[in-house]
Amino acid sequence: MIRAYFSRHAQTMVGSLGRMVGQPFATLMTMGVIAMALALPLLLNLLLSNVHTAAGNWSDAFDLSVYMDKAVSANRVASIAKQLRQRGDVAAVRVITAEQALAEFRRDSGFGEALDALSDNPLPDTLIVTPTLAASTPPGTNALKEAIGALADVHTVQLDTEWVKRLYAILDILRRVVLMTGALLGAGVVIIVGNTIRLDILNRRAEIEVMKLVGASDGFARRPFLYSGVWYGLGGGLMALTLVAIAEGLLSKPVDTLAKLYGSQFHLQGLKFSTGLGVLVLALSLAWIGSWFAATRHIRRIDPT
Numbered sequence: 010m011i012r013a014y015f016s017r018h019a020q021t022m023v024g025s026l027g028r029m030v031g032q033p034f035a036t037l038m039t040m041g042v043i044a045m046a047l048a049l050p051l052l053l054n055l056l057l058s059n060v061h062t063a064a065g066n067w068s069d070a071f072d073l074s075v076y077m078d079k080a081v082s083a084n085r086v087a088s089i090a091k092q093l094r095q096r097g098d099v100a101a102v103r104v105i106t107a108e109q110a111l112a113e114f115r116r117d118s119g120f121g122e123a124l125d126a127l128s129d130n131p132l133p134d135t136l137i138v139t140p141t142l143a144a145s146t147p148p149g150t151n152a153l154k155e156a157i158g159a160l161a162d163v164h165t166v167q168l169d170t171e172w173v174k175r176l177y178a179i180l181d182i183l184r185r186v187v188l189m190t191g192a193l194l195g196a197g198v199v200i201i202v203g204n205t206i207r208l209d210i211l212n213r214r215a216e217i218e219v220m221k222l223v224g225a226s227d228g229f230a231r232r233p234f235l236y237s238g239v240w241y242g243l244g245g246g247l248m249a250l251t252l253v254a255i256a257e258g259l260l261s262k263p264v265d266t267l268a269k270l271y272g273s274q275f276h277l278q279g280l281k282f283s284t285g286l287g288v289l290v291l292a293l294s295l296a297w298i299g300s301w302f303a304a305t306r307h308i309r310r311i312d313p314t
Contacts, residue, residue: 039241048256055257055280072140077134078164099141100140110135154166199298202300203299210307234308235301238296265277
């Protein structure tokens, strides 16, 4: 009994695929529209995830400049640097002594003669603290800034992340836009598949009437159209992943070139296997929903009498 049930489903599934193969142009057109509807939000989401990763890799933008009190000894500066390196949210600490800072300023500013007139070095010892990637966010760096500022002998902690906050705000807006776009295009996939199935039902109306005359239920008549929807979804999903892979290949080299110009080791990240699998499941689900609604509605209206 169970074997016969699955055998009938397998025959229906293969039969629906055979009908679609017999109309290659119409089938590819429908799958292509589904692929473009899925590929657009997928590409936008891939772009956003790469921008987020790139922003996280701009560690210099999140560095904290810790200015020590003038009276602090070199041993105390080294002790604070060691203490900060042991924190879980700190990736690296670089010590710039007052003498090193003055030498760099003398070299870069061109005020060497004026600096010679100074009786002592006005610059303090400085620590350049680089947070970890996980802590390289506005909340994470602000928390680290407050913790360092509470240490004894620390005069000022400077952190300029206003532009980073703006970037994250823009990314959040774009992420919502991508979600809304994906939802609209997902609804479009349901409508596209539903309309395709509706036309298929109209073309096979006489066949469905005969099936009903010999006692077939609406569910039995609907089954091949549901499998057609599944095939449309699977084909459209695979084509969408192919389009994204092609776009990734075209953009990879220019992105690497741009990253090198900025001294970054960033590389364009492609889709993960789990994401690709999720896209296929989503495509199958949307196509099945569209075919189910269309087939249920229109087959129910067919009265063989």
